[in-house]
Amino acid sequence: MWFIADGVNTALFSALLASFAAEVGAGPDKHVILVLDGAGWHVAKDLEVPEGLELMFLPPYSPQIQPAERLWPLTNEPIVNEYFETLEELDEVLAERCRSLADDQDQIRAHTLFEWWPHHN
Structure with missing residues (x-):
């Protein structure tokens, strides 16, 4: 989500x-x-x-163990070094990226599952 x-x-x-x-x-x-x-x-x-x-x-102060912190590079990928005329344009690019990531659970898991994190089957 x-x-x-x-x-x-x-x-x-x-x-x-x-x-x-x-x-x-x-x-x-x-x-x-x-x-x-x-x-x-x-x-x-x-x-x-x-x-x-x-x-x-x-x-506190432990972003290295917060799985969500590892998603920022994925969400930032389409906007790095890009110029957007409006906030609406930026919003649409980010929304599209989030939609595509939501459909790619393997990529999300690859970035958020730590070796020490409990796994469910």
């Missing part, structure tokens, strides 16, 4: 968590652990975490 936004806050992240939970089927019969960094909107007291989702947090 990809989401491109021009800002972040607790309300938006709560809505994204609800969408993610629905997408993966989290609920009373399926428990999903989501690993996050300690960004302010991830740890806010008024964050709404849907039933079936559990948030676990990485240690």
Whole structure:
């Protein structure tokens, strides 16, 4: 699941968590652990975490063990050294890249599965 936004806050992240939970089927019969960094909107007291989702947090200042950090080179690939006339143009290029990556799970896994990360069959 990809989401491109021009800002972040607790309300938006709560809505994204609800969408993610629905997408993966989290609920009373399926428990999903989501690993996050300690960004302010991830740890806010008024964050709404849907039933079936559990948030676990990485240690501070540890981007090297955050799988999502390894996706930035993939998302940046089509925009490096490019000029865009408008933000809408940039947004469309990034959205297309995210759509193509979403269809290429093998490439995502190759960049995000660490040798020490638990694997599921």
